[in-house]
Amino acid sequence: MTKIAVLGAGVMATALTVPLADNGHDVHLVGTHLDEAIIDSIAANHVHPVLEVEIPSNVIPHQLADAEAAFADAEVVMVGVNSFGIDWAGEQLARLLKPGQRVIVITKGMRADEDGTLHILPEVLQAAVGDLAGQVPWAAIVGPSIAGELAVRRDTCVNFASTDLENAEFLAKLFRTSYYHVWPATDFVGCEVGAATKNVYAFGMGFANGILEKMGPEASKKYVMYNYSAALFGQGSIELKDFIEMMGGDRATGDGLGGVGDMWVTSAGGRNVRAGGFVGQGVPFSEVRDVHMKGITLEGVAAIRVIGEALEKLTARGVVSAEKFPLCRFLYDIVAKDAPLEVPWDTFYGGIKN
Amino acid sequence: MTKIAVLGAGVMATALTVPLADNGHDVHLVGTHLDEAIIDSIAANHVHPVLEVEIPSNVIPHQLADAEAAFADAEVVMVGVNSFGIDWAGEQLARLLKPGQRVIVITKGMRADEDGTLHILPEVLQAAVGDLAGQVPWAAIVGPSIAGELAVRRDTCVNFASTDLENAEFLAKLFRTSYYHVWPATDFVGCEVGAATKNVYAFGMGFANGILEKMGPEASKKYVMYNYSAALFGQGSIELKDFIEMMGGDRATGDGLGGVGDMWVTSAGGRNVRAGGFVGQGVPFSEVRDVHMKGITLEGVAAIRVIGEALEKLTARGVVSAEKFPLCRFLYDIVAKDAPLEVPWDTFYGGIKN
Numbered sequence: 042m043t044k045i046a047v048l049g050a051g052v053m054a055t056a057l058t059v060p061l062a063d064n065g066h067d068v069h070l071v072g073t074h075l076d077e078a079i080i081d082s083i084a085a086n087h088v089h090p091v092l093e094v095e096i097p098s099n100v101i102p103h104q105l106a107d108a109e110a111a112f113a114d115a116e117v118v119m120v121g122v123n124s125f126g127i128d129w130a131g132e133q134l135a136r137l138l139k140p141g142q143r144v145i146v147i148t149k150g151m152r153a154d155e156d157g158t159l160h161i162l163p164e165v166l167q168a169a170v171g172d173l174a175g176q177v178p179w180a181a182i183v184g185p186s187i188a189g190e191l192a193v194r195r196d197t198c199v200n201f202a203s204t205d206l207e208n209a210e211f212l213a214k215l216f217r218t219s220y221y222h223v224w225p226a227t228d229f230v231g232c233e234v235g236a237a238t239k240n241v242y243a244f245g246m247g248f249a250n251g252i253l254e255k256m257g258p259e260a261s262k263k264y265v266m267y268n269y270s271a272a273l274f275g276q277g278s279i280e281l282k283d284f285i286e287m288m289g290g291d292r293a294t295g296d297g298l299g300g301v302g303d304m305w306v307t308s309a310g311g312r313n314v315r316a317g318g319f320v321g322q323g324v325p326f327s328e329v330r331d332v333h334m335k336g337i338t339l340e341g342v343a344a345i346r347v348i349g350e351a352l353e354k355l356t357a358r359g360v361v362s363a364e365k366f367p368l369c370r371f372l373y374d375i376v377a378k379d380a381p382l383e384v385p386w387d388t389f390y391g392g393i394k395n
Numbered sequence: 396m397t398k399i400a401v402l403g404a405g406v407m408a409t410a411l412t413v414p415l416a417d418n419g420h421d422v423h424l425v426g427t428h429l430d431e432a433i434i435d436s437i438a439a440n441h442v443h444p445v446l447e448v449e450i451p452s453n454v455i456p457h458q459l460a461d462a463e464a465a466f467a468d469a470e471v472v473m474v475g476v477n478s479f480g481i482d483w484a485g486e487q488l489a490r491l492l493k494p495g496q497r498v499i500v501i502t503k504g505m506r507a508d509e510d511g512t513l514h515i516l517p518e519v520l521q522a523a524v525g526d527l528a529g530q531v532p533w534a535a536i537v538g539p540s541i542a543g544e545l546a547v548r549r550d551t552c553v554n555f556a557s558t559d560l561e562n563a564e565f566l567a568k569l570f571r572t573s574y575y576h577v578w579p580a581t582d583f584v585g586c587e588v589g590a591a592t593k594n595v596y597a598f599g600m601g602f603a604n605g606i607l608e609k610m611g612p613e614a615s616k617k618y619v620m621y622n623y624s625a626a627l628f629g630q631g632s633i634e635l636k637d638f639i640e641m642m643g644g645d646r647a648t649g650d651g652l653g654g655v656g657d658m659w660v661t662s663a664g665g666r667n668v669r670a671g672g673f674v675g676q677g678v679p680f681s682e683v684r685d686v687h688m689k690g691i692t693l694e695g696v697a698a699i700r701v702i703g704e705a706l707e708k709l710t711a712r713g714v715v716s717a718e719k720f721p722l723c724r725f726l727y728d729i730v731a732k733d734a735p736l737e738v739p740w741d742t743f744y745g746g747i748k749n
Contacts, residue, residue, distance in 0.1 A: 093617060185625030189618040198626035198740060222626070222740045224747060263447060264543040267660045271539030272552035272576070275656025282650065296636065297744055301655055302629025306621045386552060386576045390651055393578055 042067055043215055046115035048108070048133060050076040052188035053147055054121025055089045055096060059192050060221040062097035069111040070096075071103045073122060073129070080104050094192040112137040117145060117212065120166065124150030124340055127162050131169025140176035145201070145212055147182045149236045150340065153347050157354025159288065161233035178208040181229065183236040183299035185306035191221065198222040200298050202232035224298070231290025232299040238284045239304040240341035241348060241369055242277030244317045246270055246308035248382060251321020269384075270308075276368045276389040278304060283365060284348075313341030325379040342376050349373025364392060396421055397569055400469035402462070402487060404430040406542035407501055408475020409443045409450060413546050414575040416451035423465035424450075425457045427476060427483070434458050448546040466491040471499060471566065474520065478504030478694055481516050485523025494530035499555070499566055501536050503590045504694065507701050511708025513642065515587035532562040535583065537590040537653035539660035545575065552576040554652050556586035578652070585644025586653040592638045593658040594695035595702060595723055596631030598671045600624055600662035602736060605675020623738075624662075630722045630743040632658060637719060638702075667695030679733040696730050703727025718746060 043066050047054050050072040061068045072080035082090045083102040103111045112118065118138060122130045127148055138144070144166070152160045163181060167174035184199030191197045201216070201223050203209035209225035217223050226232055249266035281304065282295035294300060308314065316339055319329040330342075349369060355361040367388035374380035387393040397420050401408050404426040415422045426434035436444045437456040457465045466472065472492060476484045481502055492498065498520070506514045517535060521528035538553030545551045555570070555577050557563035563579035571577050580586055603620035635658065636649035648654060662668065670693055673683040684696075703723060709715040721742035728734035741747040 185622050185629070187618065187621050190620060190622045193618055195618065195620050195623060196626070196738070196740065197622040198629075198743070222747065224744050264541065264547055264549065266544060266549050267541050267663050268539050268544045268551040269549060271656045271660035271663075272550070272652065274659045275539070275552075275650070275652050275654070278655050279650050296629070296633050296650075298626065298629050300629070301632050302625045305628045305659070306625035309621050309625075384550070386550065389552070390578050393576065 043117060044115045045069065045117040045119065045215070046071060046112045047119040047121050048130060049073050049121035049126065050079045050083070050089070050102070051121060051123060052089070052092050053186065054119065055092060056186075056188040056192040057119065057121070057147065057182070057216070058100045059097060059194065060216050060218045062099045063218050064215065065099070066215060068100045069103055069115065070100055071108045071111045072105060073126065074105055077104060089192070092189055092192050094189060096192075108133065108137055112139075115142060117143045117215065120144065120146040120148055122148055123338070124148055124162065124343060125338065127152070127165050128169070131166050134166060135170050135173070138170055138173055138177060140173065143178050143180065143208060143212065145180040145182060149183075149240065150344055151234070151237045151347055153351035157351040157358065157360070159348065159351050161230060161237065161288070163229075163233065178205050179203060179229075180208055180212050181233055183232040183303065185298060185303045187306060194220045196220050196222065198224070198298055198302070200224050200226040200232055202226040202229045202299070204229045226294070226299075228291045228294045230288050231285045231294030234285045234288045234290055235281055235295050235299040236303060237344055238281045238348065239300070239307050240313065240344045241372060242273070242281065242304055243307040243311065243313040244341045244345060244376075245273045245277065245368065245372055247314035247317025248273070248321040250314075251318040252382075254318070255322045272386070272389070273368065273384075274304070274308060279390070280366050280369055287361065307341070312337055312339055316342060320375055320382055323382070326376045327379050345369070345372050345376050349377060364388070397471060398469045399423065399471040399473065399569070400425060400466045401473045401475050402484060403427050403475035403480065404433045404437070404443070404456070405475060405477060406443070406446050407540065408473065409446060410540075410542040410546040411473065411475070411501065411536070411570070412454045413451060413548065414570050414572045416453045417572050418569065419453070420569060422454045423457055423469065424454055425462045425465045426459060427480065428459055431458060443546070446543055446546050448543060450546075462487065462491055466493075469496060471497045471569065474498065474500045474502055476502055477692070478502055478516065478697060479692065481506070481519050482523070485520050488520060489524050489527070492524055492527055492531060494527065497532050497534065497562060497566065499534040499536060503537075503587075503594065504698055505588070505591045505701055507705035511705040511712065511714070513702065513705050515584060515591065515642070517583075517587065532559050533557060533583075534562055534566050535587055537586040537657065539652060539657045541660060548574045550574050550576065552578070552652055552656070554578050554580040554586055556580045556583045556653070558583045580648070580653075582645045582648045584642050585639045585648030588639045588642045588644055589635055589649050589653040590657060591698055592635045592702065593654070593661050594667065594698045595726060596627070596635065596658055597661040597665065597667040598695045598699060598730075599627045599631065599722065599726055601668035601671025602627070602675040604668075605672040606736075608672070609676045626740070626743070627722065627738075628658070628662060633744070634720050634723055641715065661695070666691055666693055670696060674729055674736055677736070680730045681733050699723070699726050699730050703731060718742070
């Protein structure tokens with residue numbers, strides 16, 4: 042039995058306690074300051090109110106005030122917040138983490154310096170904890186995981202990435218069950234970049250639905266726009282691998298669970314796809330953000346803004362060629378500049394030379 | 396204006412006449428012996444009865460008896476039959492084709508020798524026409540193309556593959572319109588192998604639907620099985636690239652339109668996915684074939700049988716390692732041996748070593 046402390050009680054962090062609890066571990070789920078009602082609900086009846094799933098009774102919920110006790114003697118610490126909470130999580134780790142504890146991160150996204158240099162989020166956490174960063178092994182979970190599906194124990198396949206293979210294997214063994222299939226991976230950067238950039242491309246996968254909706258019910262009676270979406274998916278999968286390579290990872294990582302597999306599931310639905318649907322209907326993105334989806338967290342759109350803005354700077358500095366990442370740049374123009382939905386097809390796939 | 400003769404009036408071949416006709420070419424659509432009613436319909440009212448779409452009036456329909464006139468002086472000859480008609484198409488080409496005519500093939504699939512050696516279908520046609528094979532340039536169309544979407548002029552992106560780049564570019568220019576986006580490609584083998592093997596993996600993308608259906612409506616009220624399908628998609632996309640490499644193509648071809656792009660669209664629906672759905676419900680495949688989908692053409696299942704059987708022989712001969720292509724082998728066991736739906740997850744992604 043291993044003691045594991047989870048920081049954040051969002052849907053994904055909580056779902057991950059299910060295989061851990063099924064394996065009989067000592068699991069402590071610590072809510073953030075935004076999770077108080079969730080922790081109360083789990084404490085009262087073992088149900089996560091957003092997941093609407095019963096959490097095993099051996100998962101111990103804690104309010105943030107009890108974090109110190111929950112983290113004490115934990116062998117593994119999981120960072121379970123989303124990308125918007127990464128700085129806050131860094132502060133918490135700085136006060137709670139102890140040398141030798143293994144850190145596993147599920148947060149997905151990228152951060153850019155003023156000059157456009159991109160970083161994966163575990164680097165942000167490492168910077169936040171200072172010297173401690175070198176005294177703990179780091180890992181991350183990537184791969185196609187709808188939280189609720191995992192929470193109801195449906196087959197889910199993921200990579201546990203760590204530059205230290207032994208660390209990845211140790212952690213994989215803690216989590217592995219008959220329904221949670223875990224492959225260790227050592228391309229830490231590649232896994233993280235794939236997981237972050239797949240969110241970029243999910244947004245575009247909503248366009249076709251919106252275009253068809255605007256055309257009216259007659260337009261999709263017999264034929265929809267799968268060819269259109271497939272062409273975006275293919276270009277997205279290539280750009281995802283280009284990003285992995287640019288950041289120093291292995292292109293082949295983009296073929297697997299953290300790459301096209303994850304992109305497939307993210308494209309199948311969710312809030313980013315829904316936001317893309319409004320753009321497909323002809324709504325300027327600023328209106329989608331301020332009216333139709335006001336207040337709704339859009340991690341994919343946030344990733345487009347960070348990465349798209351960084352690309353402009355990296356291109357200006359001559360680090361990236363202007364021909365690379367045409368789809369990401371186009372998505373950025375839509376979310377940052379209200380560009381109209383005129384897909385620059387001929388710039389995709391290396392460009393059509395007439 | 397270029398004269399183009401199309402052999403076969405199925406949905407895809409007919410859809411491809413739309414961009415050609417829009418570009419003002421002289422297009423002759425020749426039905427097979429199975430297409431008589433289709434040709435009659437197009438001759439009578441310019442509507443393809445299966446597509447249910449109006450075909451431009453400058454597409455001239457012909458019954459097979461008029462094939463010689465339609466082929467005479469054609470600069471381009473398109474082979475538009477499906478994989479079940481490939482031998483028949485070879486016989487027709489042998490009598491109709493003239494030196495210097497450019498051949499472009501849309502048929503997808505593979506053929507195996509007795510010892511398991513696999514061939515792409517253009518090789519089958521080349522063998523059928525003998526010496527003529529060296530006297531005509533060969534090309535093929537691959538990429539995510541639902542025929543009806545192209546026929547109603549919705550954005551569609553494809554590769555025209557030929558070992559002769561100039562030939563690919565010449566043909567691309569004939570077809571290119573504002574909605575039909577064509578990229579020349581020179582990895583002819585890679586494009587063909589990707590297009591053939593993507594059909595293999597589409598079948599498995601139906602499993603999740605069937606499993607959920609069997610579980611009853613309550614099971615998918617809140618959560619479905621996207622994680623499951625995404626893991627199959629990811630593994631399929633890697634095997635597709637492994638097949639491309641095994642056949643002498645470039646792995647990177649599998650990243651593009653003829654690879655994951657095409658796999659995405661094929662997985663989104665269609666008859667093979669529906670057949671996989673029955674297997675998901677627990678129906679042995681022999682019963683799916685003989686009862687539930689009796690008489691329905693399943694190109695994906697046919698590809699699984701050809702390639703899966705060849706894999707067994709190639710493995711026995713030591714040409715392919717037994718660890719490679721676990722998903723394709725599993726799909727083969729289902730369609731050829733009524734194997735139960737127990738996905739061998741741990742053999743995927745290079746295998747989990749416990």
